[in-house]
Amino acid sequence: MGKTPAAVIGVGQTHHRAKREDVSMAGLCREAMDRALEDAGMTLDEIDAIVVGKAPDLFEGVMMPELYLAEALGAVGKPLLRVHTAGSVGGSTAIVAASLVQSGVHKKVLTVAFEKQSESNAMWALSVPVPFVMPVHAGAGGYFAPHVRSYIRRSGAPGHIGAIVAAKDRTNALKNPYAHLHNEGTTVESVLASQMLWDPIRYDETCPSSDGACALVIAADDIAAVSPNPAWIHGTVMRSEPTTAAERDQVNPQAGRDAAAALWKQAGITSPIDEIDAAEIYVPFSWFEPMWLENLGFAEEGAGWKLTEAGETAMTGRIPVNCSGGVLSSNPIGASGMLRFGEAALQVRGAAGEHQVDGARKALGHAYGGGSQFFAMWVVGADKPAN
Amino acid sequence: MRRHPQDRTLSAPVTVSFDYTRSVGPVLGRFLTGLRDGQFVGARLSDGRVVVPPPEFDPVTHRATADFVDVAETGTVTSWTWVSEPVAGQPFDRPFAFALVTLDGTDAPLLHAVDVASPDEISTGLKVRARWATERTGAITDVVFVPDTGTAAPAAPVAGEGEVTGIVTPVSLDYTYAASPEESAFFRGLAEGRLVAQRCPQCRKVYVPPRPACPVDGVPTVEEIELSDTGTVTTFCIVNVPFLGQKITPPYVSAYILLDGADIALQHLILDIPVEEIRMGLRVKAVWKPREEWGTTIENISHFAPTGDADADYDTYKHHL
Numbered sequence: 001m002g003k004t005p006a007a008v009i010g011v012g013q014t015h016h017r018a019k020r021e022d023v024s025m026a027g028l029c030r031e032a033m034d035r036a037l038e039d040a041g042m043t044l045d046e047i048d049a050i051v052v053g054k055a056p057d058l059f060e061g062v063m064m065p066e067l068y069l070a071e072a073l074g075a076v077g078k079p080l081l082r083v084h085t086a087g088s089v090g091g092s093t094a095i096v097a098a099s100l101v102q103s104g105v106h107k108k109v110l111t112v113a114f115e116k117q118s119e120s121n122a123m124w125a126l127s128v129p130v131p132f133v134m135p136v137h138a139g140a141g142g143y144f145a146p147h148v149r150s151y152i153r154r155s156g157a158p159g160h161i162g163a164i165v166a167a168k169d170r171t172n173a174l175k176n177p178y179a180h181l182h183n184e185g186t187t188v189e190s191v192l193a194s195q196m197l198w199d200p201i202r203y204d205e206t207c208p209s210s211d212g213a214c215a216l217v218i219a220a221d222d223i224a225a226v227s228p229n230p231a232w233i234h235g236t237v238m239r240s241e242p243t244t245a246a247e248r249d250q251v252n253p254q255a256g257r258d259a260a261a262a263l264w265k266q267a268g269i270t271s272p273i274d275e276i277d278a279a280e281i282y283v284p285f286s287w288f289e290p291m292w293l294e295n296l297g298f299a300e301e302g303a304g305w306k307l308t309e310a311g312e313t314a315m316t317g318r319i320p321v322n323c324s325g326g327v328l329s330s331n332p333i334g335a336s337g338m339l340r341f342g343e344a345a346l347q348v349r350g351a352a353g354e355h356q357v358d359g360a361r362k363a364l365g366h367a368y369g370g371g372s373q374f375f376a377m378w379v380v381g382a383d384k385p386a387n
Numbered sequence: 388m389r390r391h392p393q394d395r396t397l398s399a400p401v402t403v404s405f406d407y408t409r410s411v412g413p414v415l416g417r418f419l420t421g422l423r424d425g426q427f428v429g430a431r432l433s434d435g436r437v438v439v440p441p442p443e444f445d446p447v448t449h450r451a452t453a454d455f456v457d458v459a460e461t462g463t464v465t466s467w468t469w470v471s472e473p474v475a476g477q478p479f480d481r482p483f484a485f486a487l488v489t490l491d492g493t494d495a496p497l498l499h500a501v502d503v504a505s506p507d508e509i510s511t512g513l514k515v516r517a518r519w520a521t522e523r524t525g526a527i528t529d530v531v532f533v534p535d536t537g538t539a540a541p542a543a544p545v546a547g548e549g550e551v552t553g554i555v556t557p558v559s560l561d562y563t564y565a566a567s568p569e570e571s572a573f574f575r576g577l578a579e580g581r582l583v584a585q586r587c588p589q590c591r592k593v594y595v596p597p598r599p600a601c602p603v604d605g606v607p608t609v610e611e612i613e614l615s616d617t618g619t620v621t622t623f624c625i626v627n628v629p630f631l632g633q634k635i636t637p638p639y640v641s642a643y644i645l646l647d648g649a650d651i652a653l654q655h656l657i658l659d660i661p662v663e664e665i666r667m668g669l670r671v672k673a674v675w676k677p678r679e680e681w682g683t684t685i686e687n688i689s690h691f692a693p694t695g696d697a698d699a700d701y702d703t704y705k706h707h708l
């Protein structure tokens with residue numbers, strides 16, 4: 001028995017901000033959920049199951065928040081699952097929700113992912129000193145900066161590639177009313193002039209710290225078929241690997257390469273750059289755009305930066321990346337992966353508004369987390385998959 | 388022979404604490420504003436029940452709660468438990484009761500503390516009354532319950548202006564961190580000025596610190612090897628950003644150092660060289676603290692400093708990036 005075809009029929013998100021002091025965690029989730037349900041033309045009572053995702057509990061200081069959220073999320077009397085895969089959680093949460101429909105267990109699943117970073121300080125939460133070891137850790141930026149340096153050395157990329165990505169994503173964000181950052185006039189020069197935080201990563205090459213949530217309604221084919229513009233799920237893949245291992249490739253991780261290969265196969269895609277019309281890739285630090293272009297197979301190893309430099313990842317390029325402004329413009333960590341998945345769905349539904357890629361038929365949603373060790377990705381399409 | 392874990396593993400206390408700034412939203416904000424002003428505020432739900440505190444969303448209609456009602460400050464204990472040994476952060480530093488109190492006119496109980504001296508003074512059915520704190524901030528700790536003697540304590544004046552929109556929630560967790568037996572051997576070696584690594588019996592890779600399980604083969608790294616304290620900087624970053632809880636004053640260089648003979652790099656600090664001169668391939672040597680300052684920690688090595696030798700060839704470390 002094959003999978004039940006499934007589609008995204010509702011997408012909702014909050015206006016992402018540094019501090020959403022007007023809402024609680026429950027209120028933040030419901031803002032995204034109510035928009036997704038309205039988009040799907042559905043009520044919470046019609047939903048069969050709820051899947052919630054967020055990043056480490058230390059970010060808000062509430063252990064297992066899904067317990068207290070159950071009633072507010074409308075999960076009473078329904079299955080409520082919580083997923084946790086660090087920064088990739090928004091993506092893997094959507095995949096778990098999709099699998100509940102594809103397996104035939106449920107027909108209508110609502111999934112929501114959130115982070116309320118203003119309740120604490122993620123940099124602190126990611127740098128809690130461990131006894132006996134050297135306290136050189138400095139948050140996510142401190143973790144990824146050495147690997148960005150390795151990428152630059154390995155690929156021979158010019159030093160301004162990261163700034164091209166940052167200027168592009170911040171400019172794209174001006175077209176997205178939900179984006180946290182709306183920084184007019186961000187240019188390669190202004191990014192290069194910004195403060196070096198974790199050399200080689202500059203302030204403007206870094207994602208913001210955001211409060212926000214994203215929600216999706218995923219439905220089985222008989223329900224999706226009567227939706228005006230379903231985003232059909234053509235493939236979903238998750239892969240993991242250890243944070244550290246001898247000779248582990250930290251620049252181009254095996255788990256990401258394997259996940260991408262499996263994803264393209266599932267989705268029947270032989271040339272990703274030619275067949276994907278829009279990609280929402282998890283880029284929290286600008287240099288990860290060229291790094292993931294290679295990891296995902298949009299470019300040969302060492303050549304991702306050439307696509308970025310040539311403008312091919314801009315909205316008008318060969319492979320538009322992060323037309324929404326991406327993680328560089330909004331980063332409610334737990335929701336950031338689901339935003340990538342949801343924005344991909346909006347593109348193929350023709351519902352992305354000002355940041356719509358004309359005629360997008362197939363799109364990629366991608367997320368990664370931990371020390372580049374958890375990968376989650378999907379391909380959605382305007383057409384129902386053939387098999 | 389069985390050995391107790393404490394004989395072979397090192398442990399140390401860790402405290403993780405933060406004052407979380409919690410936004411409460413409009414519904415709980417209304418409840419907390421009431422507490423600050425000496426008034427219980429509940430909600431009338433779509434099924435007609437009156438509940439305090441008000442849930443943020445109606446459990447039947449799922450709509451945001453909007454029908455607020457003022458509720459009496461007297462009620463009845465419907466169940467309780469005795470706290471004979473209070474811990475930090477609880478409502479009292481002396482024994483007390485936690486109770487489910489159903490306030491008069493409401494349909495569901497509120498969990499709170501009752502100030503009585505012994506379990507003989509509380510029972511299911513006991514009538515209780517609110518005792519408001521003199522200083523109130525709009526928090527659940529603004530009030531406790533006491534047995535109702537029939538006379539209300541004089542209401543304290545309203546303590547603030549505007550709506551309560553947030554609370555500060557201090558969280559502090561005390562852990563005992565335990566290093567694995569393999570890591571403990573590494574840290575004990577450091578206390579003698581030695582760098583102890585272990586080789587995986589299957590892939591033959593040398594891990595420093597050693598692992599309870601090789602991440603590739605899933606078997607313990609058992610064969611012990613002593614490494615020299617020289618190595619190569621594979622990659623690094625310069626930390627310029629200050630942050631809460633930081634132990635080293637920025638700017639500092641956090642580097643991956645591949646010790647000679649190891650197959651995995653170790654993270655440490657590079658000093659004794661201008662930061663702009665630090666580079667991939669730089670050859671470095673450990674600078675140890677004075678022996679009398681040593682413990683079972685990697686911090687026995689103050690930092691790594693250049694050896695002055697020619698840089699390592701890229702090909703010798705490129706597979707460690």
Ligand SMILES: [Zn+2]
Pocket residue numbers: 587588589590591592601602603604605
């Ligand atoms: Zn091994």
